[in-house]
Amino acid sequence: MHVPDGFINAPVSAAAGVVAAGAVAVSLRGARKELGGTSRAEGHGGERTAPLAGLVAAFIFAVQMLNFPVAAGTSGHLLGGALAAILVGPYTGVLCIAVVLLMQGVLFADGGLTALGVNITVMGVVTVVVAYALFRGLVLVLPRTRRSVTIASFAAALVSVPAAATVFTVIYAIGGTTDVPVGKVLTAMVGVHVLIGIGEAVITMLTVGAVIAVRPDLVYGARGLTAPLKLRVDGELVDAAPVAPAPAPAAARTGSKGSGTSRASARKLWIAGLGTALVLAGFVSFYASASPDGLEKVAADKGIDAKVEPHAAADSPLADYGVKDISDARLSGGLAGVIGVTATLAVGSGAFWAVRRRRDSAAAATGSGSGSGSSPNSAETV
Template structure:
């Protein structure tokens, strides 16, 4: 759902930019409470993983594909404030290095893909997990439902923005039906990817899943009178091995972006398909950085398509880690300064 330049008029583009900037500012402040010894190292990895998985378009209907948006997944893994920053970093890297998503539409894209998906996804996740507190199944189920709902929610907000300032003379009802239908199907794929990812991390290090931190196991003593619960088992210490998780996750991201992405669906994604069918792209303009070395997720000058895509994917993972790491390090450092001042 990377919106290109020209889909919206100037007032909507500027308004979305102001909203996105304000949202990111709030999240920079809120992330100070989330970026502790567990989430801080994970945040850069989550951003890189989202970048990599967004390269893996999966087929959802005849001639249409979809890809992960990632807001719900990031919120569950590292917290909602940090999640907005993760997805925003991905969108900035994609926009400025890969010419994916218009620069004048950057505010729209951050609003839709970072803020809306995270806020909606986290709210749905918390609602589901509160129905069965302390249950891993509820966390996995909540992850699926949260991701599923977050995608059509973003499509609905896109439709509202188009109603306010779309540049193509298309009936809003037609846009709503088309966007809602295809993005509901994409949401199913997003829900599956999110649930599998969260379940995998839960199986290895449940303490690294922000949304599952209340799942400490009960300690049970067996006595002559039966089993008695006596308290909660502490999660694995942070120092018990973050490095293997980070290295393993980074290798997975590199593998997905550098190799598996070559086999992704080449069909247009949901927004591209709707834009082509309904005429939304009539006023879309070329990307301002379409001649960038990595534009189009390929390396200029490398003729072998497989190698070009692979190198671009690996470069994207690296750029995302560096950009995200810089942001999260700065926020984490700010929190440490505040903690020292209070102490």
């Protein structure tokens, strides 16, 4: 659903840019808390969340290269707002999508540069807000189980895509550069993006479920989720009685050993995620559908692309997800995908580390000024 230059007029594009900039500014503030986690004792510190956020951005970039067929002559791809919000939090999720869209627009000429604000608003803000609101509502009413989280992620992702299509249609109604009846655009956009939403929901559910299966504590939307210990009694599984907290000194010793194991586990997950993203972008993307995506198809069928403008980065060495001067399509596309994943990971991780460090610096300054830094318990609170 990458909107190119020329679909939306300059004033509305500028207004959308202001909205997007405001959303990013708010998200930068909100992400400081998300990237800091809850407490070091619970293992949710920003030292794990920040690298995971960069990985999520890189993974979304990779999966967006995998267009899947949804109808005759039409394809779709992951938008990623729901996935990012559930894995790393809504504020950080907006930043993840913004990083992906920026890299796609600047390096790969995908999505207009003057339309960047529209794309961030539609693909980032709308999908994240709608998906996370629905996800949280479902998690509150469903049983607190891992299966409920995956079910909620499916529903949230499914709804977020046609919601984004609807908001795009509203923006087009206000500032579209062509004279096409809005009702026709809305019907076509929502219709095809409901189908794309099914693919989005499946990808989101499978990814969230895979991470929850190995490290539920690293999934923002599943924090606090605990599964009771099961014991087999007379051939039946029953919940074990809750165990009383260990004394403080023993807990500290156990925490030291456990934190090392936990960090190793998180590192393995990060490596596995990065490897998956590189394989998807560098190899599997060659087999993606070549059909136009939902927006491109609707634009061509309804004529809203009559005034589309050439991309400002059309001469980029990586334009259209291929490396310039490499004639082999498989090699060219694979290298472009690997470069894109690597660049997105680097930019995203750097940005999230900077946000986290700024938060830690502010917290340290506040603690120093108030004198609370001398408290032995203050180090356990983030």
